[in-house]
Every structure is written in C-alpha cells, then in structure tokens.
Amino acid sequence: MKNQKKLRVALAQYNFTVGDLNGNRELVLRGINKAKTSGCDLVIFPELCLTGYPPEDLLLSRQFVKDQLTALQNIQEQVNETACILGFVDLKEGNIYNAAAVLYSGSLKGVYHKIQLPNYSVFDEERYFEAGNEPLVLTINGVRIGISICEDIWIKDSVPEAEVFCGGAEVLVNISASPYYIGKFQERFELIKTQAKRNRAFVMYNNLFGGQDELVFDGQSLIVNEHGELLASGWAFAEDFLICDIDVNEIRALRDSDNQFISDSKGFNNPFKSIKQVQIQHTLSAKTDPFPKPVKRPQFNEADEVYNALLLGLRDYVRKNGFQQVVFGLSGGIDSALVAAIASDALGSKNVHCITMPTRYSSSGSVDDSVLLANNLGIDLLKLPIENIFQSYLSLLEPVFKDLPFGLAEENLQARIRGTLVMALSNKYNWMALATGNKSEVSVGYCTIYGDMVGGFAPLKDVSKMWVYRLSRRRNERAGYDLIPQSIIDKIPSAELRPDQKDEDSLPPYHILDIILELYVEDNKSINEIKAEGIDRQMIKDVIRLVDNSEFKRRQAAPGIKITPRAFGKDRRMPVTNRYRMK
C-alpha cells in the first residue's frame, strides 16, 4: 500500500482583491478546476483569500462577514474529489477568526483558527480576531497534514511543532499573506527551511501575490522537503500554480531512524490542550503518471526585485481602484522621471500622461529633458507654463502680502498651481494623479502639501533618493541605452522654486541624509547610536527635527508602496501633536 502515502498537491498563488467576494470566489473555483485537471488530491489557497488581505475594518461589518460565508458555501458545493484548503473569516458565537477551511466532496470537513495573531508593524489582527487554540491535522489517504496560517509558522515551539510532534503531521501547510520588503524572501526561506529540517516535514508555503493599498504581496510560494531542500518556488510578483507529488514514506523512514528527531519530539512541551484531527477518505490519489518535476522560478536581483514590487504595487492600486490611466507632473528631475518609467512599464505607455509646467525659475533642461524622456518612453507630454496663473495669484495677494519678502508662500504657490493643474486633468479625463516624491523628501518634509504631494498614489513614497538613483541606473542598463536621459540623472537636485535653488541648501547631501533617515525612521535609533556611524551630531539633530516637524504633512500624504521594513503609513503611527524632540 505504499502508493497510498503519496499525494499530489497544488499551491494556487493567485491575486485576490480586498472586498471582491465574487471575483475571489471565481478565482478559487478556477484554481480548483485547474488542480482537478492536473490530477491533484489537494489544492491550497492563501490566507483570507475570500476577503482579500488585509480587509481591515470591513471585518467589523457583520454583513460583510456573512456575505463571504455565502461565497464559501458556494465554493464548498462545487468541491468534489480534489480537496481544498483556503483562507476565510469564520464566525462563531459572535466572534470572528482568521481561519482555514478544509473542503471535500461538497462538505466542510474542518476549520482551523489562526493561533498567533500579529499586531505590530502594519498588522492589526488583535483588533478583529479571536485567537484559536487548537492545532489541526488533516489526514488524506493516510498522509497527515498540519495546517497553519502565516504568523503561526514564525513563532517557535508553537503550532507546526505541536502538529508534528503531537499530531503526527508529515506535511506542514502554511497559508500566508506576507507583505514584501527588501530581503523578506530570504528571511522567509530561512524560516521555512528551519521548520522543515527541525520537524523532518514537507513544508508547503503558499503566499498571496498582489498589491493592496500600501502593501505588495510578493508570492514566491515555497515547497521544501524534509531535508530543507527547495523543491519548488513560485514567481515573485506574478501568478503561479505549483504542483508537487509528496511521498511520505521517506519522511517516516527518516523520522524512525533519527535520534535527534525522536528526542526533540519527546522533549516538546505542547502548549495546547488538544489537537483536532480531520479525516478524508479519498480515492483519487496514486497517480500513474508522475507530474513533471516541480519548477523553481528564478529570483530577481535586488534592484529588479524592488522595481517589480513597484510595478505591481502601482498597477494593482490603479486597476483595482477602477482606473486605467495616470497623470503627473514631469519636472525634469530624477524622481518624476523614474515614476514615468515605472508607470509606463506597469500600465503601458499609452496610459501615461505627463505635464511639464515651467515658470521663470525652471532651468531650460527641465522642459528639454522631459521632452526627451517622454519621447523615449512613448508617453503623452503636455506643456502648460504656469507663469500667467502665478502672476494672477501674486496680483491678488499683493495688497495682503505687501512688502514682505519672497519666501515659502511664493515657492509653495508654484507647487500648488501645478498640483491644481494635475488634478484638473485628473478630474476631466478620469486619470489617476500620481505624486512623485521620494521617501527622503517625504521624511524631512521637503515637499509641498497640496502641491507636489497631490495624487491618489505615491509610487516612490518608501523609496529613498539613493534608491531612486539605483533603480534609474538599473532601468537604463536593462534598456541598453539612456532611457532616462543621463542629464536627468546627473542634474543637481533642485525644486526650482526660486533662483539658483538646490536641495543641498536645505538638506545634507542625500547619501548622508539617507543613512540618517534609515537609522532614525526605520530602526528607531537614538542620536548617539546614529553618531556612532561617524555623522556630525548637529546634522543628525537637524534632520531628526525636520522629520518630527513634518508629521502633519505625512498624515495627509497619498498611500505608497512599502518596500522597506518600516514605511510611512500604518507602519509608523506617530502623533502629529508631539513635543518630544530627541536630545
């Protein structure tokens, strides 16, 4: 009966959308059919795939929760010989749970409730969910599968270990919605390998892919065997469908002979009172034709990985919000140039509209370089000089401003005229406006609220200036020519809002600024800790002061794509009213 210990399993790495109950249901049904056609015994979908992740306060609407239970019911009725594990919101005695359903042959065979609820960084799961307290092991044709959800597998000596050591699980399935940041894949891969090796278990890790507001889920699902060897991995930032045959006889043999496993197993202190066992008597199984060897998709290098995260984040935000086209100002600077490249790559060049809006303070290059860039990208470029409008404001304000010197008010005025024009086109043609500012600027408030901060989305909000350069150079490298004109890359950064203005008049050089910002904003370091990097104390204090003083601007900033361990937005919840200034 050796064959009965074999199982063919599929991971459906699909792009689900928050709130799209009908669309998500159809996507699950598509995956189930595909798995069936491929002779799979089991198909697995990511965490909360029915609602999309994170559904946030939609979860406080009882109607929403019930509607998604109706979608689950509909799926259940269409499941037959291919079993299915999928994420949904369970409702029991007035409480809701982040849950995994086991569906088979028209019925709901079991439900697992997520035990470890993350409530840090961008996560608020304690706000909504009750925590489960019972691990679950599903047995199909004698193969024992421990089910867990995302965070569960990150906590040591908890759910997966209980399922293996006490529940006899040979396969660990984890359904996830794990958001991307630089280096996250490597962290996850190390974790999965460690879990596989420690537990002598097959690990099937299914991660959501797709963009949702400030988050990008990168997919990169993983299948790792009991030796910690990678058998299959899904695409980054794209749909995938991984199929793998599992033979648990090898796992059993390994466990029986491995003294370390036996002693780990005996020494494990199970924190849970009970483990739920779910049985499926199954007849499909035992494929005669083995499925082709599982695929390992290539990894991107770091710059391409970030670039692709930005593409997916922008594309999904625009399209899932019902837009096709975007509009923004091209200043002739590097930030808007990179946004133009990203938008063209993400949405197609015919869907990108740019405006150059020079004043008396604009360098000649600001228009010429924008024209060249627009030609290279094949995007629409409008020229709207704002001098007359600027003059009409100044005339009206003359009796009020009197003889006060030209200053911030006049500078911001130009940025706000531009923002107003971008929005006029946005409103007229239903193009989504994009804000082009980068993380370094947004950090220190070197941007005009209601001016260049105007936009429904800010693709570079979490991309520092040094990363803007790196991504631009890499994009040109891939193009094989100066797609982004070298003159734009070489230009000394300037807002061009007064004569001879340069960013470095107000800020430290970006390569130093970005080091301070990473240590302060992302790592919460103190001034002394940052000084240990060899940076001048007064410079650090000045930068930190700028960051603290511009919280009010960020509170009204457009959402943007998180690519670092700590982005602005719900990842960094600072009070606006805040008199603390670090010394």
Next chain:
Amino acid sequence: MKNQKKLRVALAQYNFTVGDLNGNRELVLRGINKAKTSGCDLVIFPELCLTGYPPEDLLLSRQFVKDQLTALQNIQEQVNETACILGFVDLKEGNIYNAAAVLYSGSLKGVYHKIQLPNYSVFDEERYFEAGNEPLVLTINGVRIGISICEDIWIKDSVPEAEVFCGGAEVLVNISASPYYIGKFQERFELIKTQAKRNRAFVMYNNLFGGQDELVFDGQSLIVNEHGELLASGWAFAEDFLICDIDVNEIRALRDSDNQFISDSKGFNNPFKSIKQVQIQHTLSAKTDPFPKPVKRPQFNEADEVYNALLLGLRDYVRKNGFQQVVFGLSGGIDSALVAAIASDALGSKNVHCITMPTRYSSSGSVDDSVLLANNLGIDLLKLPIENIFQSYLSLLEPVFKDLPFGLAEENLQARIRGTLVMALSNKYNWMALATGNKSEVSVGYCTIYGDMVGGFAPLKDVSKMWVYRLSRRRNERAGYDLIPQSIIDKIPSAELRPDQKDEDSLPPYHILDIILELYVEDNKSINEIKAEGIDRQMIKDVIRLVDNSEFKRRQAAPGIKITPRAFGKDRRMPVTNRYRMK
C-alpha cells in the same frame, strides 16, 4: 485609633501633552506641591501622564522610553510625605508596560502593570505593551487602595474585584485617559457607581483632560462612595483638582454586616495567581481640620458639552502644535460660520482670519453674510475674489479641455484656488489653516480634496450637518442674538460652484442623510437594517456607495475632533482598495 483609617486624597485632573516630558514632569510636581499644601496623604495623576496619551509609535523609540524614566526618577526624588500615584511607561526585560508608579519619601514603592489592554476603536495598546498579570494593593496608614488603569475597571470580574475580594482593598483608584464622545460621561458614571456598589468600595477615578490630535479627553473625574453616591466630580474640558477625605471605618462596618458582599466575596473566582501588596508607613494623616466638602461641578447640557469638546480640541491642537492664529475661507454657509464662532471662542477673535473668495457663481449673500458674521465675531475678514485666477486657469486649459462641457473639473478648480489662497496666507503669516467641512460631507465625499479639504485641522470632521445646525442655534441662544446671522442658518445648502447648484441635487435631504450615515458609518448596519428605519432602499444604497467611493479622500483628510462613538481616522480603518459593495 479610628483616625488612622482616614486619608486625604487628591485627584489632579491636568492637561498633559504627548511627548512633552519636561512640561509633564513640571505639571506633576505642581500637583504634588498643591496636594502637600492642602495636607493630602496621596495625590493621583492620570494614565500615562508622563508621556501624554496616546504616545503611539513614540513608544517604539527606546530613547523616548528611557527619557521618560529619567523624568520619573526626577519626580521620585522630590516626593516626600505626600505619596503619589502616576501613570508612566515601565521598561522591564525589554518589554514595556502601561504602568502606575507609587512614589513616597524619595523612593519607588511599587509598580502596577495594566492588565486589560484595549485594542479596538482608537486604541492600539496590544501593539506596544505587554499585559500585566498581578493586581496591586497599596496600604497607607492601614487604608487599603487597589490600583487599576483605565480599561481594567471596564472588564467585569477582573482587576478591581480581585483587589477588593482577595486583596482587601477599600478604595479603588483608577487612573484613566478615556476619550470623549457624546454620552460617554453617563456610561462612565454608571460603570463607576456599579463598581463602587458591588465592591462596597470608595472609587477615585481620575481622567485626563486635554486635546490630542483627533481625541479630546474630557476630564470629569469622579469620586464615588461605597454606596455608589457621587461625592465629587471634576470640570468637563478644564483643569481641576479634587480633594476628598476618606473614612474606611464605615466601609469596613458595611462589609462586615452585608451578606451579599460576603457571599460575592466568597464566590469570586480570582483569575490572577497573586496580588502584590505595597505598604507605606505614614505619619502625616489624620487631619484635624476637615477639608471643605468636595465639589461637584455642574454638567453641561448635550449641545454645550459638544461645543466645549470642539473648543478644547481645536485650542489644544493649534497651541500644542505651536500656532496662535488660524485662517480659513468663509463661504457664507453654515459650516464655515460655525467654525468661525468656535475658533473665536477657542482662540480669541483677534487670532481668527477669514477670507471670502467669491466667483461668478457666488450668491450676493455669500459675501454680505460673511461680512456680518465677521463683524459680530470681531474677526478679520479678507476679500479675495478669485474670478481672474479662475479665468487664467481656464485659458491655459482651453486647448486641453477643448469643447468638453463644464463639469467637476471646473467646479473643483474653484475650490482648489480657494484652498491655495488659504495656504498662501497660512505660509506667509504662520496661521494654521482650518478645513470647515462637516461629517456628512466628508462621509459622502461632497468636498474637494486639495480644495475645501485643505487645512491642518478640521474641527467639524466628526460633526454631522444636523449637529452643525443644532450647535449654531445653541450658540446664538447663548449669545442672546443672531451672532451667526439667521440668513446663514436659513440658507439652502449649496457649494455655489455652478449656477443654481444645491446640495440636495446630489444628496438626500440632510435630516435623512444623517440617519443613514449614523447607522452605516457609526453602527456598521446593513442595508436591510437601515431600511427598517423606513428609508427608501435605493436612497440607502446610493448613500453607502458614496461613502465607500470616497475613502481615498478621507485618507488624505486633516485630523478632526472625535465626538461620536465612531469618527473617521484611526477609529475607522477602511481599505481604499475595496471592491465590496453591500447589496
């Protein structure tokens, strides 16, 4: 030795500021001195008074936590014969706790860690704090005082009961930072009375007062005796200092003779492993001169209560952020008129600057009524007609807009010109810009992003249109004349952005709209549940669709003062990308 069971206790209801470690320290020292001068044995300060509440992600900075421990140390050194209980952030083995310190005679006698951490509505305490697990009873001169923090007293059969039934506490001290909404005081008072009666204990409830971003803490501290009778209550929305003498002999006599108490006590199932006991040997006590009878401050009626919440919320936001003066557009409508009255009352009329910015679509009343209102309030009114600027935009855009009909783009253009002018004055004179929109408009998106939504703060963000009328009428009633001109109150609501425009062209009448919004936004009701109120189904669906579709605007809205159980902001965390539309 009967006198030894007497204690004189003070509640310091002070306005602490988030992050102002030095200012908060000085405020605590002021309260300690005042208590000492009044012969008090003990003085009590609110929850997290050292950091201000809520400190949000400041708590993730280790330097901040350490700096506030330094402030605590400084206070401790200055405490002598008057003991002190105050809220601070404790740091133990890398974890932080929402804590209460007991200080006496230069030393830290004990620390209580909050056990019940709220993580719903505006609260995120699980994000930061470890939960405590040990109630604490402090004994001063034989009087036993159970300490708890805010949420602890709201959970049945938890901290206060354990302190009384198992720890012998006769007095329950609760230090709070409980934010205001309409009706909150009554909820709190009922709770405190219930706790006092059930536990046959004196309850001393100290609540923070002051504004912090979107929250207003109303104070209204309470002292209730063992029969549930109110002995003292603090001002709403103002500083107060309540002193009360406690005689626990009466409590002991009552408990000894009360069979219900004895049986409750025996039947109580203590959820905690241990209760910490802290002793203070004290010599002050036993006042010869009894303090004058404790005061009960009068309650406001509901409309005055809301109005005063708005005054405090606005005043503290403006001043704690370093501003003195404000600027906003006066449209001639009721919303900006009410904001003008509130701003004058909160900041003084000399600190209020308004601008009337008519176009061809403005009614003659819009300017005349604004002039009359400004005269009544004694505030500054600038007249800046925007016709020329509007024309200069239209000319520039003519080749782009071509023959497309006048529409949303042109309407929003006017609102954005006004927003730009408000910001120009804000930048030039360092006046904080205010957005004047109400909750009804913000709910359905009947407002222009970067236009009338411009502002550092939005005083009416949580005030529905019907409440705007109610507050305006009440303000006139208190003034004894039409401070807000009757013509403004009677005017049919209009944005005046195109000829003969009326709000009711796009929206249901406000008295119906507000009912739908309250049920949907605040109570999370379904369409069927709202329909049960007798409202047309299609109208409900249309309104809900507007609410759902304008989430992107609210994401970039200025903060405003929460006065309802569910305000926009961190109280309602909806995804922007969200395809769910209720049916």
